Amino acid sequence: MKPNVKVRLYILALVAALLSMSSCDKKDCNGDLDGMWQLTEWRSAEGTVKATKQDMIFYSFQLQMSAFLKSGESDFYMRALLKVSPDQITIYNPFDYVGDSHDEVRPMSVLAAVGVPEDGIFRIETLTSSQMLLKTNAGDLLSFRKY
Numbered sequence: 001m002k003p004n005v006k007v008r009l010y011i012l013a014l015v016a017a018l019l020s021m022s023s024c025d026k027k028d029c030n031g032d033l034d035g036m037w038q039l040t041e042w043r044s045a046e047g048t049v050k051a052t053k054q055d056m057i058f059y060s061f062q063l064q065m066s067a068f069l070k071s072g073e074s075d076f077y078m079r080a081l082l083k084v085s086p087d088q089i090t091i092y093n094p095f096d097y098v099g100d101s102h103d104e105v106r107p108m109s110v111l112a113a114v115g116v117p118e119d120g121i122f123r124i125e126t127l128t129s130s131q132m133l134l135k136t137n138a139g140d141l142l143s144f145r146k147y
Contacts, residue, residue: 030063033089038056080111117138
């Protein structure tokens, strides 16, 4: 005898619930930092504006990964590893996909185009769910909005 439709739906819902509980357990671990950020202004230590939101520079943070995107005439996309403490973000080992399931580590200097300093260190001046202000050891200030 075939089970009726309600029993089938109940079993299906139960299986879906069990599968969802055993799925990937990786959760955001960086608090307000996690997500996509748009650079709104980048100022040098001397006060010179190096970039604004019109330059279309984006940072993305999740787990121990970061990604950097600059849209425009020549699009730029690079990923890097990430270490976060309450007052500091450290970017290191930028890498690029080179094909055939392989990544290649690049020098830190490739990230200069999007405001990441050579040492990869940002001091967190402000971090909320909607705004972020980062300062480099050289004194550059980078302002972001959550995107």
